[in-house]
Amino acid sequence: MHDVINHLINTVFGLGWPGWAISLIAYLLIATILFMIVPFQMLFLTYFERRAIARMQDRVGPNRVGPEGIFQPVADGVKMFTKEDIVPDAADKWVHLIGPGIVVAPTMFMFAVLPWGPGMVPFDMNIGLLFFFAISSVSAVGLMASGWASNNKFALLGAMRAVAQMVSYEIPAVLSLLAIVLVTGSLSIVDLITFQSGLFISSSDVPGIPDFGLGWFVFTPVGFLAFIAFFIAALAEGERTPFDIPEADSEIVAGYMTEYSGMKFGLFYLAQYVLNFLLCAITAIIFFGGWQGPGVGWLYAQAITPANPAGNGLFNVLAGVLGVFYFLAKTYFFFFVMVWVRGAYARLRIDQLMDFGWKLLIPLTLVNVVSAAIWVGLTKWGAADGLAFVEGWAPLMRWAVAFVITLVMNLVAYFFLVRVYSQSQDERARLDDEVLERLTNVA
Amino acid sequence: MDIQRGNIIVMDRRRGTLRAGQGLLQGLKVVWDHWVGSFRKNDNFSQIHGTFTIEYPDERMKLPQAYRNMPVLLYDDETGQELCTACYQCARACPPEVIHITQAKDPNTGKMVPASLEFIIEYDACMSCGLCAEACPFDAIKMDHFYELSTDNRMGLMQRKADLNRPVSYYTSIAPDLWDEVKEGAMKKLQGSIKRRPDVIGIAGHLSEKIAARRRQLAAEAAASPPAPVAAAPAAPAGKLSPEEKAAKLAAMRAAKAGGAEPAAEAPAPAAELSPADAKAAKLAAIKAANAAKKAAESPAAEVPAAPLDEKAAKLAAIRAANAAKAAAEAPAAPLDEKAAKLAAIRAANAAKKKSE
Known part of the structure; x- marks a missing residue:
């Protein structure tokens, strides 16, 4: 974008504007485009979710407003805007007011490092992944603030639950990403995507693999386990069923949103769906190659890039369109999976949620980090790092050995931990029964 | 699926010994099957995958003949004569007492005539029990299938005779079998009541051409037999008081x-x-x-x-x-x-x- 603006202003019109002005215009444009796309994503996602979940429950879903109900979210938005904004008398007015803003803002920040297509990233930060997750946990502050400021027991309970859940599920999420970061050796999201070219085997692991854009991390044992753990953690972070405990409407009305109405309530909704979109997007990016897919790499190689200034501008557009298509297709697929999971599973209890996070996911992701270290050692290290015996092996051989070892490690860890976990759960259930018997004198 | 009373059905839930995480996947499978199946519409309730939704304002459920919502009055298509004879059986049977009848009188003799002058049912308090239709010996009151009765007017649900009258052909269109069962007796009884109805009493009020036809018919009959002692309307005997x-x-x-x-x-x-x-x-x-x-x-x-x-x-x-x-x-x-x-x-x-x- 910067280059295009620069070309347009300084070369075509010859105005000779300074670099900072060009950058300012470029970033403002990008931000504007993103802020226009984001609410529409949210609108579409709500519609998509309602239709999909209705189908799963043998219903039809909203289909009255516009063709097949496509304007239903617009109608909902109009409703939200025209609703009265009620602030409870006993609420902390200012905190109550800025709470939704604090929740929404981080989700918007997260778009700054999200690559949409080849060369289409608003800002390629070298610590993009860290930025993404660091910013995402800021919204917990907003949740807590709005829940507390509402001066309502349900809101406070919901906020407490939300924060507890977010804090405990950040750990497995970040640990599973740590395994990937170990493998790639970079925190830049763009690097993560470029690493995933190839065909089932990353061409960065084994040079000479044909580039079909399918060298996704999910095809490795380390990546697969990390993907499962990360997606579960993402469900919990996005407060999706079965982890929608903070806003469990059958228990605590609407959680931290209880005392909000009108557009403030709408902002929470916006934040939630945008966060879900982002989590689906980051899952697609980290484990499923983001915009990587058959054809994008080849198209982008012909395009104008810093590495290839003599390319053809048409290929920029083609690669962009195809890349964005792949990226959005994967993202929406994961959103569909979220809806699917919501349709299938019941809500967890808060203690079950904590048990699952701390007793199963965190050990599993810790084992996965060790597996990732072994993977890196076997595929990348040499005599200089103290692994002289792998020097002589062919790259494919090294990859295969790493694959088998990490697969065995992860499988053993998975089955062992699941057994331990289920035993502990059985024990807990037995104890609960015992307590119940003692209290009620009914066997 | 045909389930006999007293039979025990053992559902095969395909639940063997579950390995770790397998139950979750099975749950996903169930939901997936429903999702895939939901693009097809179900014909009957024995199918468990697929939508049952009837998109109401656009399409309506086919109601069974014996469905009952609110009572209506029937009149004969050909003559326009109402089947009701104002016998008050329905008013007596009505548990919430929402049926009010005024019997018609012969204006000349002052005698009661087997026809209703006014017939009011308060639909707002009617409980759709159908006892009035059960009680009616003339099959004049029947339960309608129409259910879109909402109104913005408080008195909008007080139905007078003009609102309640329906032709027999309407009833045969909604419940042909039920009408066939009672048709013969009802029409026979109707003929009997018509004989005892003077002038145009008993013809549904909105059927002006039927009323005119009946008037013409009566005039023709009167012309055919000039010394009609019965029709003493214009000159009442001095001995008799009006x-x-x-x-x-x-x-x-x-x-x-x-x-x-x-x-x-x-x-x-x-x-x-x-x-x-x-x-x-x-x-x-x-x-x-x-x-x-x-x-x-x-x-x-x-x-x-x-x-x-x-x-x-x-x-x-x-x-x-x-x-x-x-x-x-x-x-x-x-x-x-x-x-x-x-x-x-x-x-x-x-x-x-x-x-x-």
Whole structure:
């Protein structure tokens, strides 16, 4: 974008504007485009979710407003805007007011490092992944603030639950990403995507693999386990069923949103769906190659890039369109999976949620980090790092050995931990029964 | 799936020994099957995958014949004659007592006719039990399938006869088998009632051409047999009193009786002296009655042959009423008497008014 603006202003019109002005215009444009796309994503996602979940429950879903109900979210938005904004008398007015803003803002920040297509990233930060997750946990502050400021027991309970859940599920999420970061050796999201070219085997692991854009991390044992753990953690972070405990409407009305109405309530909704979109997007990016897919790499190689200034501008557009298509297709697929999971599973209890996070996911992701270290050692290290015996092996051989070892490690860890976990759960259930018997004198 | 009563059905839930995480995947599979199946519409409720939704304003469920919502009245398509004979069986059977019937009278003889003059059902309180339709010996009241009854008017659910009338052909369209069962008897009974209905009484009010046809038919019949002794409408025999006259007479008698019986009635009453207000009221009533009668006489009477008769009758009634009132006023009247006299006067005035109209 910067280059295009620069070309347009300084070369075509010859105005000779300074670099900072060009950058300012470029970033403002990008931000504007993103802020226009984001609410529409949210609108579409709500519609998509309602239709999909209705189908799963043998219903039809909203289909009255516009063709097949496509304007239903617009109608909902109009409703939200025209609703009265009620602030409870006993609420902390200012905190109550800025709470939704604090929740929404981080989700918007997260778009700054999200690559949409080849060369289409608003800002390629070298610590993009860290930025993404660091910013995402800021919204917990907003949740807590709005829940507390509402001066309502349900809101406070919901906020407490939300924060507890977010804090405990950040750990497995970040640990599973740590395994990937170990493998790639970079925190830049763009690097993560470029690493995933190839065909089932990353061409960065084994040079000479044909580039079909399918060298996704999910095809490795380390990546697969990390993907499962990360997606579960993402469900919990996005407060999706079965982890929608903070806003469990059958228990605590609407959680931290209880005392909000009108557009403030709408902002929470916006934040939630945008966060879900982002989590689906980051899952697609980290484990499923983001915009990587058959054809994008080849198209982008012909395009104008810093590495290839003599390319053809048409290929920029083609690669962009195809890349964005792949990226959005994967993202929406994961959103569909979220809806699917919501349709299938019941809500967890808060203690079950904590048990699952701390007793199963965190050990599993810790084992996965060790597996990732072994993977890196076997595929990348040499005599200089103290692994002289792998020097002589062919790259494919090294990859295969790493694959088998990490697969065995992860499988053993998975089955062992699941057994331990289920035993502990059985024990807990037995104890609960015992307590119940003692209290009620009914066997 | 055909489930017999008392049979035990063992559902195969494909649940073997579950390995870690397998139950979760099975749950996902179930939901997936439903999602895939939901793009097909189900024909019946034994299918478990697929939508059942009937998109109501666009499409409607086919209702079973015996479905019942609100009662309606039937009339015959050909003659327009209502099946109802105002026998009050439905009104008696109605648990919330929302059926109100007025039976029609022959205007000439004053006798009851097997037809309803007005038939009101308060739909708002009706509980759709269908007991009225069960009770009806003439199959005149039937349960309708129409259910979109909402209204923004409080009285919008008080259905009069004009709102309740439905042709038999409508009922056969919604419940053909049920009508076939009772058709013969109902039509036979209808023929019987038609014979006892004079003039156009019993024909659904909105069927003006049917009413006209019936009138023509009656005229033709009358022309065919000129010395019709039964049709004595224009010239009532002097010996017979018209219903209005009768009513006036009755009122006068009642008033007189009240006046006469007054000493007996007032005996237990502590205050036996005549209050000037009572006497005034009685006089006023008498004057009013007289005025009404006068007015009736003055008004341009529409029915030329009937006018003199009415006038006479009304005058007579008024005079009688006035007399009675006077008598009551002259005697030491208790409030009771005064009331009775007033009532009589009002009745007489009403009768006169009605006649003049």
